Amino acid sequence: MTDPIWKPSAEIIARSQLTALMSQVSKKYNLQFSDYHSLHLWSVSHPEEFWTQLVQFTGIEFSTPWKQVLTNAGKMPGAKWFEGGRLNFARHLLRHNNDKIALIFHNEQRERSSLTYAELNQQVRRLAFQLKALGVQIGDRVAGYLPNRPETIIAMLATTSIGAIWSSCSPDFGYHGVFDRFQQITPKILFACDGHIYNGKKHSTLSNIISLQETIPSLEHIIIVPNLDHAQDITNIKNSFLFESLLRSSGEITSFEELPFDHPLYILFSSGTTGVPKCITHGAGGTLLQHLKELILHTDLRKEDTITYFTTCGWMMWNWLVSSLAVGATIVLYDGSPLHPGPSRLFDLIDQEKITIFGTSAKFLTSVEKVGLHPQHSHSLTSLRTILSTGSPLVPSNYDFVYEKIKSDVQLSSISGGTDIISCFALGNPNLPVYRGELQCIGLGLAVQIFDDNGNSIVGDKGELVCTKPFPSMPIYFWNDKDGELFHHAYFEQFPNVWAHGDFAQITNHGGLIIYGRSDTLLKPGGIRIGTAEIYREVERFPEILESIAIGQLYNGDIRIILFVKMRENCPLTEDLINTLRQTIKTQLSPHHVPAKILSVTDIPRTVSGKIVELAVQNVVAGRPVKNIDALANPEALDYFRNRSELL
Numbered sequence: 001m002t003d004p005i006w007k008p009s010a011e012i013i014a015r016s017q018l019t020a021l022m023s024q025v026s027k028k029y030n031l032q033f034s035d036y037h038s039l040h041l042w043s044v045s046h047p048e049e050f051w052t053q054l055v056q057f058t059g060i061e062f063s064t065p066w067k068q069v070l071t072n073a074g075k076m077p078g079a080k081w082f083e084g085g086r087l088n089f090a091r092h093l094l095r096h097n098n099d100k101i102a103l104i105f106h107n108e109q110r111e112r113s114s115l116t117y118a119e120l121n122q123q124v125r126r127l128a129f130q131l132k133a134l135g136v137q138i139g140d141r142v143a144g145y146l147p148n149r150p151e152t153i154i155a156m157l158a159t160t161s162i163g164a165i166w167s168s169c170s171p172d173f174g175y176h177g178v179f180d181r182f183q184q185i186t187p188k189i190l191f192a193c194d195g196h197i198y199n200g201k202k203h204s205t206l207s208n209i210i211s212l213q214e215t216i217p218s219l220e221h222i223i224i225v226p227n228l229d230h231a232q233d234i235t236n237i238k239n240s241f242l243f244e245s246l247l248r249s250s251g252e253i254t255s256f257e258e259l260p261f262d263h264p265l266y267i268l269f270s271s272g273t274t275g276v277p278k279c280i281t282h283g284a285g286g287t288l289l290q291h292l293k294e295l296i297l298h299t300d301l302r303k304e305d306t307i308t309y310f311t312t313c314g315w316m317m318w319n320w321l322v323s324s325l326a327v328g329a330t331i332v333l334y335d336g337s338p339l340h341p342g343p344s345r346l347f348d349l350i351d352q353e354k355i356t357i358f359g360t361s362a363k364f365l366t367s368v369e370k371v372g373l374h375p376q377h378s379h380s381l382t383s384l385r386t387i388l389s390t391g392s393p394l395v396p397s398n399y400d401f402v403y404e405k406i407k408s409d410v411q412l413s414s415i416s417g418g419t420d421i422i423s424c425f426a427l428g429n430p431n432l433p434v435y436r437g438e439l440q441c442i443g444l445g446l447a448v449q450i451f452d453d454n455g456n457s458i459v460g461d462k463g464e465l466v467c468t469k470p471f472p473s474m475p476i477y478f479w480n481d482k483d484g485e486l487f488h489h490a491y492f493e494q495f496p497n498v499w500a501h502g503d504f505a506q507i508t509n510h511g512g513l514i515i516y517g518r519s520d521t522l523l524k525p526g527g528i529r530i531g532t533a534e535i536y537r538e539v540e541r542f543p544e545i546l547e548s549i550a551i552g553q554l555y556n557g558d559i560r561i562i563l564f565v566k567m568r569e570n571c572p573l574t575e576d577l578i579n580t581l582r583q584t585i586k587t588q589l590s591p592h593h594v595p596a597k598i599l600s601v602t603d604i605p606r607t608v609s610g611k612i613v614e615l616a617v618q619n620v621v622a623g624r625p626v627k628n629i630d631a632l633a634n635p636e637a638l639d640y641f642r643n644r645s646e647l648l
Helices: 012-013 017-029 037-044 048-060 088-091 117-133 150-161 175-185 204-216 243-247 286-298 318-325 347-351 362-371 398-404 485-491 532-539 575-588 616-620 635-641
Strands: 068-071 081-083 100-105 112-116 142-144 165-169 189-193 195-198 201-204 221-225 240-242 266-267 279-283 306-309 330-335 357-363 386-390 411-414 417-418 423-427 448-450 463-467 499-507 513-518 544-555 558-567 597-601
Touching: 012 017, 017 286, 037 048, 037 318, 048 068, 048 286, 068 463, 081 142, 081 286, 088 150, 088 286, 088 318, 100 150, 100 306, 112 117, 117 243, 142 150, 150 165, 150 189, 150 221, 150 318, 150 386, 150 635, 165 175, 175 266, 189 204, 195 417, 195 448, 204 221, 221 243, 240 243, 240 411, 266 286, 266 318, 279 286, 286 318, 286 423, 306 318, 306 347, 318 330, 330 347, 347 357, 347 532, 347 558, 357 362, 386 398, 386 575, 398 411, 398 532, 411 448, 448 499, 532 544, 532 558, 532 575, 544 616, 597 635
Parallel strands: 100 330, 142 165, 142 189, 165 266, 189 221, 221 240, 306 330, 306 357, 357 386, 386 411, 558 597
Antiparallel strands: 068 081, 100 112, 195 201, 266 279, 417 423, 448 463, 463 499, 499 513, 544 558
16 A cells, blocks of 8 residues: 555644534434544445434525435435425525625636625625516526626526526537537526637627527527626627626515425536537535535635635536535636636636635646646745645646645645536545545545446446445436436446446545546457556656547457547657557556557547547547537547548
8 A cells, every 4th residue: 555645634633624523423323433434434324314414514504394304215316305395505605694705706817806795695686686577487597608707606696596597608618519508408598798718819709699599599688798898789689688787776685585405406518529418407405415515524615715616617616616605715716728828827826815725627737737837936825725626537647746846735635526416426535645646535425336347346446436325416307308218328227226427446445536537438458448547647647748548449359549649849759759658558557558559649629628538539530420529629629530541
């Protein structure tokens, strides 16, 4: 067993909110927990007691008490949580009505603005009043085509305060990407910005907005948030209002709609790279409960903290970040490229706003490492306590970079879950050490296991990440999936009554988790199951290579591995480098992992949320169509993989 790369001090453990919960549970049930893992075992063995304690610990208030914590406990899907209980999601996020700063906004142009909790409350109540005046009712859908600005949060809270359902896409989505998502859910209102700025370039969205209005008949009104031109003329957009004009009204809602625990709150969308995006619908109570568990217990977020996550409104990390308002913390929002005007932009922000919890991605950490950034020397970072990362697995070298070049005493927590559960299956823990290349622990209340192909639970070996018991943040359904067939096919077809998440992973002997990639992109040369992340871990050690993507290709009756690499400028892919790559992969992994071909490409395709799309590349190489090219941020990158003579 390798030594941990970071350990919490006795003081950190003693004052953590996780320790406080453990003490509370111990006293109530006369139990003794030897460590976190014994608490986790109790939480999945006694779900009714655990989730009830969590409701009390996080201060969630039901306007109408529940009748039963869990019914149909043995069914997935089919289990019901806190039946009979009623609450409102927005009311909990707005419960800190005071002069503390709630939101701080920054963009590429170094504009800065802020809102207090009291100001946020007032603006939400005014906008909610206007939405009701426009005819929005409980259960209606309200969509956002918006950047990561305070107005987006205000619009979401106003929507959910009156019982409507919120769904959003970021403005870097093209028309077809937005249409494919929103036309399925028939929104009544669309909040939209006039455009966005990324990497110093302005991109208008007005033509997309007009096209959406013409092609989605359910849209009754468009509310414009100026992001490019603050004197925007919107007379050519029918039935439209400026966001600011709606806030000038003196009318405010005085109460929030109290709704069932599983009332639909958010509609999120799958990536859409294999077809039309699935409309994943999440309930208000389950989202609130799971987010507060992760923020308070696993992230140790407090009202004194300042938290940020580099995200867009088309990624579930935006929804996760916004729930920090329920804790009373300050949220820093950033809109634009994290590398503009230079790679230190977000580290500047950490120092400027005294950020304590910084959320990012493996791609960002790799990018700033490749350009030679050394924040430990160039920045103070004294406020920074925790770094969170998701989007793709952190490779071991990312851990080295963080502790050697960013901050030696920071807690680095790789987290993983996703849109499907609007939260995490595995994540950080203030009481546990950090091991290089591992996620710290499985989340409380989640019965996560690793199954082999026969459905047997295994530890210390690779297999399918599953969850064997119901949990509150499971989707309540897919929108327009009347018989539940799509929902069942997505998660429960492989192992009956067990959630199969689609990750190829391993639980370590000390309870951590290693993710080797998506199980639907497993490489199987000679029948050996290989996760793509295993290869990326070794390839990304090479400074000449910016990033890579590996696929499987059917060849002579077997699967061979093809590795594509994007090289740093002025660094050619030489035969010597290819041979060194192959030898490194063979030595560090196995002969089965060695690519049959290593080829250079100019770019690698990604979804709008930044995930590389191995299936799309695999289909292009095989001559198959990519079903939904609008899900890609850079679809032109696929051209680099077409008709490669080296692959014939």
